[in-house]
Amino acid sequence: MITEFDPRANYEKTKKETGYVCRQEATQQTYDAIGFMSGLEVHQQLLTEKKLFCNCPAGKFHKSDNYDAEVVRHMRPTLSELGGYDGTALMEFRTRKEIIYRLKNETTCTYEVDDTPPFPINRDALNIAIKISLLSKLNIVGEVHITRKQYLDGSIPTGFQRTAIIGVEGEIPLKNKKVRLIQLSIEEDSCREISDIGHTRIYKTDRLGMPLIETVTYPDMVNPDEVKEACEYIRFLNRSTGLVRTGIGAGREDVNVSCKGGTRIEIKGVAHTKWIPELTHVECFRQWALLKVRDKLKKLYPSVSEWSMNHEYLDFDMFDITYEPLKIARDLGHKLIAVNLPGFRSILSHFTQPTKMFANEIAERLKVIACLEHPNMLHTEQFEGVITSVDLEIIAPMLGASDNDAQIILWGPAEDMKTAIETIEERCRMAFEGIPGETRKSFEDGSTIFERVLPGADRMYPDTDSAPIPLTDEEIKILGQDLPNDLIERYQQLKKWGVAESTYTYIFKNNLYPVIESISKNTGIDPKWIGNMIGHKLKWVEGHFEKGSEFNNKVLENMLDYLQKHNYDLRLAFRMLPIVYQYPKMDLDSVLTSLRFKQIKTDEIIEKIHFLDEKFNTVAITNRPKNRVNWIMGQLHGLARGNMSLTELHAIVNQKISHE
């Protein structure tokens, strides 16, 4: 007889044992205690006309159902240069995936489908990569060697990504410290995934082969905010050249995290920098929790070899099935299996992430490795239990289960069950060692799920299809000319000018620093004012109005120049901007007319105060000075805007009104 167990209480208890606190409550001490360590791999697409190793256009994208042909491939692991097989490769091979590529003639030639060897590397892309390497203070290699990096998930039809190191050992300066860079490489981008269901994974090849750089840092960051800061710096640096792509998917990060005694875990494809702090925070605690799990299991089984699990095939008829997914499985003729995990009571519902428990680690692997779609299992420690005590009375004796054990019930096609059982056993055995090396997929709420086994250096192989490319001192010298000022100098300049920090992201993201510099130089307007106007007002306008196709930075400059020349209050720009942004060809006088703006001399406005002051006495309900000033300001507001500073007017009104 199996006794009752409260998984929810266990989850809360283990969460507490792990010492989990939300990010707002975490301090540097929190992170030091669990040994937070993180490094980055920042990917950035380069702005070139063509792809990296063929002459297809870069930057053209298609909808998933818009394709001209499909090609099917399967991937097999191969040996690395040093004679080893890569773990990820072997995992992918076990999944027996059929990979389908959807091709669109416009963006795909025989190179993308691996039916033609590579053409010589795109020199424009290579030059951009060298420039950014120089900005990142990296040691530039003497000869670029194209290397194949295995990817058996099918995201690249060759089964490998062509990639090459441009520079090693650089550094970037953050506010309070320097972060070291391991390397910068140039590489071809991968396919975009359309779907991954069961044993079929579908990709499209439009993005495949576009030039990309990857900047890799050492794990020098010791808290989540530092990771974000480093990431932003690298992204801004890339963008400051004006030679990289912007927009959705043009920049992506992989974030490596580990805790004290943990393992390097790679969180893949983080789409937004702002997700980084929560993701790294949660991941570090997940590892910390898994170490707790390990310690608990080790107490029960000092050596993993003493532990073994068993399973039994069940008959659907043995149970009164009400759970919908099980009904479907029964109708599909799937197999039903019960697994007993000795000693795993209170482990399955052990805290791992704020929204997840240990059992999720198993379910996620069943999806990826055994290709069983969610929901793919039930277990005895679910918050909303599906397995009833009646069910357990049937299952437990079959499995010989005892009170210390936990049980999983899984189902799926007969041919996948062998891999599924192996996958459960493998993950449970890994729990005795701690944290399995994985790449994990990220979500906005900061949680992650298992994606693949973490690949190692064993997946590298020289590209026998291409010759090394020498980089002479002379070439590097030429590329090093006219590089934009170092980002950090721009940072410091913005600060010196007094531009608000809240604008930096927008300014660097859109490479607007040169615009501020040039407008200030040409019009003599205070760069602080221009920076804040751009970083706040232009950003707001951009988010609320549709941009006219002719709008550019020159239009912005002309507008400010016009205000300056006419001696108008510059703040008129705030009202003009939405119109100029939408209709950039409209002449500026007309813009002002449409705003019903009339030029009035300051004296004329001030003259009206006396009249309004008296008038207030006749309309006022409560006669307080503050109300009086506000009312007068309200009456003059329209006239004053654009003609004089409202603050200034406010002061004058205050001074002139009757204070009885």
Add this chain to the structure above:
Amino acid sequence: MSEDFFQGYKGEALNLLKKYQVRVWGQAEVETTRGNFQGTVLPRSENDDQKHIVMKIVTGYNIGIDTDTITGMKETGYKKANYKIPEKEFPTTKGLPSVKLLGTGGTIASRLDYRTGAVIPAFTPGELYGAVPELADICNLTTDKLFAVFSENMGPDQYKKLAIAIGQEIEKGVDGIVIGHGTDTLSHTAAALTFMVQNSPVPIVLVGSQRSSDRPSSDAALNLMHAMTAAGHGDIAEVMVCMFGPTSDEYGFLHRGTRVRKMHSSYRSTFRTLGDVPLATVTRKGVAPIKKNYNPRRKDRNVTILPYFEEKVAIVYYYPNMMPDIIDSLVDNGYRGIIIAGTGLGHINKPLYPAIERAHAKGVHMFMAVQTMWGYCHMFVYDTGRDLMAKGIIPAANMLPETAYIKLGWVLGQTNDPTEVKRLMLTPVNDEITEREPYNGYLIFQGGVKDVDEFVRKVHK
């Protein structure tokens, strides 16, 4: 023999390695004017320049360091890589057919070669089993590595040795033979074996790969599985080429050795049957014949091996304004046979006539094939054709030029008698000349055409 510590390095790079006593496979710290680098020194490919040293850095990438920038080097460790496909003993399963794999080289199984930077062939049953374990479910495999040459280096000597080896294996009782071969001249070898190994009781399957087996998307594994299936289980006892049908990993084609040609420099589905339809499709489930007439598998061991070849044979690919001295120089150099790949129905220009006459007078055997690849030689249609036949050129019907070349070499290896040469050339051994060309034998799909695009969209090609 002393070990080569500086594999592939020459000139300036070699001097530096010697000066600082850093070996290939040594872990080294290198100081340069561009900063410091650390990694393992790798061998250098012979054809690359002498100005760079190659290193594998810790992240697994390779980089080159310019010798002009190097100011210091230090070896801090040494670890030689052992590049070896894991060998596992190929299991024997009772009830499965026995297949012999004869190796000639090529990309079907390969590993990295630092000398050239390319891939070199390597295989044993153990290595193959390590790389493609599925083979053990298809057949009981034994292998023999006859040569290790690239496809382009295959020639008459190899054809003859192969034919003799095949004869011996058949006598020993194998159920099928697979020949691993580079793809460039795979069809030439297939033609040669068709003529040299006649009346075989078992399938003889030539197989290669278009993407070397050192890449995950290689077609090698699937081609091997298909070839083993055709050799061990198929009923067609002929010399065949087994390669991808479409570019997708779906099914293979079996092509007759005399009618097959490599038609694309890099595509997976490069081999096509010309002037006919392929013999069969093959998947891991088995062989599905397309053609009804083929030589079926037999129990006996009565094979005829005819390992003959005359090397003084040439193909002349005609082009407008070809000068007669091309033909004259062949004759002057003692060539005994010439296949002319003529234009259209089998034509060459008038200025060549005197040279043709001189060649004929010297006893050179000349046959006409067509450079259109598809279709027959019809030398009666125009006067030119009639003139040429009168001058001693014999039309070779719809024999492919390369097949005609191989066949003429094989025939002249046996006889020099003009009547006998003509008789042997025009009597097909296995469809090198066909009586009929099926209407669907000539299909060249062109993208951009609505029906074809529709077809390609729906069916994986």
